[in-house]
Amino acid sequence: MIQNLIDGVLTGAYLSLGAIGLTLVMHILRFANFSHAELLSLGAYAALVCDALVSALVPVFAAKLGPLSLTWALTAAIAASMVLTGVSAVLIDRLVFKRLRDKGQELSMVFASFGMALVIRNLIGLIFGLSPQLYSKDIAFAVLLSQDPLILVKPDQVFVLIAALVLMMILHLVLSRTTFGYSLRAVAENPALAQVNGVNLSRTIMAVWVIGGGLAAVAGVFYGLSHQIIPVMGRDLVLPIFAAAIVGGIGSVYGAVLGGFVVGIAGNLALVILPSGYTPSVPFLLILAVLIIRPYGLFGEARA
Amino acid sequence: MIGVVSYLVFFATTASILAIAVLGLNLQWGNTGLFNGGVVAFFGAGAYGTLILGGMPQGAHLGGFALFYPLALLGGMALAGLMAWIVGLLTLRLRHDYLAIATFGVAVAFENLVRNAEWLAGGAKGVRGFERPLRAMLGDGFLYNLCFLAVVLLALVATYLFLERLVASPFGRLLRAIREDEEAAQSLGKSPAGVRLTAFVTGSVILGLSGGLYGTFYAFVSPQDVLPTLTFQIWAMLIVGGSGNNRGAVFGAFLIWGAWTASGWALSRFAPVEAQLYTGSVQFVLIGAVIVGMLLWRPRGLLPERLVVSQRGKTPLAKQGV
Numbered sequence A: 001m002i003q004n005l006i007d008g009v010l011t012g013a014y015l016s017l018g019a020i021g022l023t024l025v026m027h028i029l030r031f032a033n034f035s036h037a038e039l040l041s042l043g044a045y046a047a048l049v050c051d052a053l054v055s056a057l058v059p060v061f062a063a064k065l066g067p068l069s070l071t072w073a074l075t076a077a078i079a080a081s082m083v084l085t086g087v088s089a090v091l092i093d094r095l096v097f098k099r100l101r102d103k104g105q106e107l108s109m110v111f112a113s114f115g116m117a118l119v120i121r122n123l124i125g126l127i128f129g130l131s132p133q134l135y136s137k138d139i140a141f142a143v144l145l146s147q148d149p150l151i152l153v154k155p156d157q158v159f160v161l162i163a164a165l166v167l168m169m170i171l172h173l174v175l176s177r178t179t180f181g182y183s184l185r186a187v188a189e190n191p192a193l194a195q196v197n198g199v200n201l202s203r204t205i206m207a208v209w210v211i212g213g214g215l216a217a218v219a220g221v222f223y224g225l226s227h228q229i230i231p232v233m234g235r236d237l238v239l240p241i242f243a244a245a246i247v248g249g250i251g252s253v254y255g256a257v258l259g260g261f262v263v264g265i266a267g268n269l270a271l272v273i274l275p276s277g278y279t280p281s282v283p284f285l286l287i288l289a290v291l292i293i294r295p296y297g298l299f300g301e302a303r304a
Numbered sequence B: 001m002i003g004v005v006s007y008l009v010f011f012a013t014t015a016s017i018l019a020i021a022v023l024g025l026n027l028q029w030g031n032t033g034l035f036n037g038g039v040v041a042f043f044g045a046g047a048y049g050t051l052i053l054g055g056m057p058q059g060a061h062l063g064g065f066a067l068f069y070p071l072a073l074l075g076g077m078a079l080a081g082l083m084a085w086i087v088g089l090l091t092l093r094l095r096h097d098y099l100a101i102a103t104f105g106v107a108v109a110f111e112n113l114v115r116n117a118e119w120l121a122g123g124a125k126g127v128r129g130f131e132r133p134l135r136a137m138l139g140d141g142f143l144y145n146l147c148f149l150a151v152v153l154l155a156l157v158a159t160y161l162f163l164e165r166l167v168a169s170p171f172g173r174l175l176r177a178i179r180e181d182e183e184a185a186q187s188l189g190k191s192p193a194g195v196r197l198t199a200f201v202t203g204s205v206i207l208g209l210s211g212g213l214y215g216t217f218y219a220f221v222s223p224q225d226v227l228p229t230l231t232f233q234i235w236a237m238l239i240v241g242g243s244g245n246n247r248g249a250v251f252g253a254f255l256i257w258g259a260w261t262a263s264g265w266a267l268s269r270f271a272p273v274e275a276q277l278y279t280g281s282v283q284f285v286l287i288g289a290v291i292v293g294m295l296l297w298r299p300r301g302l303l304p305e306r307l308v309v310s311q312r313g314k315t316p317l318a319k320q321g322v
Helices: A003-027 A038-055 A072-102 A108-128 A155-177 A177-188 A192-197 A201-226 A233-248 A253-273 A276-294 B002-031 B039-054 B069-091 B094-115 B142-168 B170-179 B182-187 B192-218 B226-240 B246-270 B273-297
Strands: A143-148 A151-152
Touching: A003 A038, A003 A151, A003 A155, A003 A177, A003 A233, A003 A253, A038 A072, A038 A108, A038 A201, A038 A233, A038 B192, A072 A177, A072 A201, A072 B273, A108 A143, A108 B094, A108 B273, A143 A253, A151 A155, A151 B002, A151 B142, A155 A177, A155 A201, A155 A253, A177 B039, A177 B094, A192 A201, A192 B273, A201 A233, A233 A253, A233 A276, A233 B094, A253 A276, A253 B142, A276 B069, A276 B094, A276 B142, B002 B142, B002 B170, B002 B192, B039 B069, B039 B094, B039 B192, B069 B094, B069 B192, B094 B192, B094 B226, B142 B170, B142 B246, B170 B182, B170 B192, B182 B192, B226 B273, B246 B273
Parallel strands: none
Antiparallel strands: A143 A151
């Protein structure tokens, strides 16, 4: 039970990171982006490639950091992957979503995002192969924290949780303390009025994609560290991160963080009462529960 | 020769069954602007409902009601409608993303449920014990398939005519009014949420009909039949054919199903053996690219919606010489 709770918190860490970008995009561009989870896969694979590159060029960096399976090389790879994924997100927007927006076909954007998800997911499969990959071939042993109740935690998972919390803290400071944060919220509230006040709309949208893509990349790597990297990981992650965004209330960054943990914990606690085969349905049940009890989520507000 | 003909009958049957589904989706998306991300769940509800209601008793799972076939099919359609009603009731009042996400979730949960709940639907082994109607009279061979095709075509034509009538009726006008400008429709005393729910449930019942026929055709349904792939295929059919146009929907169904089977055949025939594992990925990239490409370059589809003027405005009084 306590083990499930801890596992849930650790799962919540990467779900939250994924949900933040999704909720921002949904709030500002007003469409459900089903290809967001593919940014997580893109980030995970970009980090895999960068990790191999850095380890090959600077072998010293391939050494492990303490008890973690993480290396300096992978740390550098994560940073590179954040940039690459952020840029990819902007490119995808320029190539597809922006054009549809300009044509005034906002509703079609949902369709297009599904199409892009299919394309990205299967191109990754074609390039990297369908079999799972790992950042480190060594087995990461879990550390026994307590014998009764039995609690096992992998050092990697603790790192993931702390790193995720630090990133969220940084984002919080950016959103609440900088001019950029204000302009972001202004655009979300009222794009036209924000523009009148000198906010560069297209630059703000670009920034949202960069932030969303960057956080998605980290989430993807963290998912890869906790599980494995497979081309279809986006398919398995898309519903949980949507659930996190809805539980938190679409548009609320803090809601997305909380929602991610709620979904992660609920998924793991469900293992106590349901056979593990039903785990993929848990996010859907949460969505239903939220829609019945509090349709706009924990922190969301009604908006047409 | 008979091989070719019998394949064509098989192809036409599958394509027509899918065309019915595309028509159902067209009512939701094309005419009303409702995004259904879980087409396959309603299709699956129809298939599972029909087979469980109409099948012979099975020890392993629910079913064996051995209902008279038309009743079983109606039951499957009702199940699809019931699911749509519940989802619609919860989401149609909210902004449109919620419907997209909730329907997508329904599809995931539905597949998950039928795969795991052996007591309900046989789990991964699927639903067995269904006997195709009139099998005793028509046998199992070509004759049966031919007759079945006739039935499917009949259902397709009936659905088409029903939807054409519906779209041309005042209700159809109301659907388009709400799609185009919800507030304007509301100001005229219409209730968008209620109308949307009706359209969503009706479309889903049609999806259920399509699923029920599909299940009948194979006399078997398993979780493999309710994978998200089918949702994407049905969307591609609608978008390529032309959303908002029932003829386009049917045309798109045959075109995309033809392209899908042809590309599958070509890949398995000509792709090198070591690449065979990846034919699925190639097909998915293609279908994704077709959806995105159509939206970008030909958003109204090959047969665009014909914009109708329901009632010409009266000639201004001045022109009448008053």
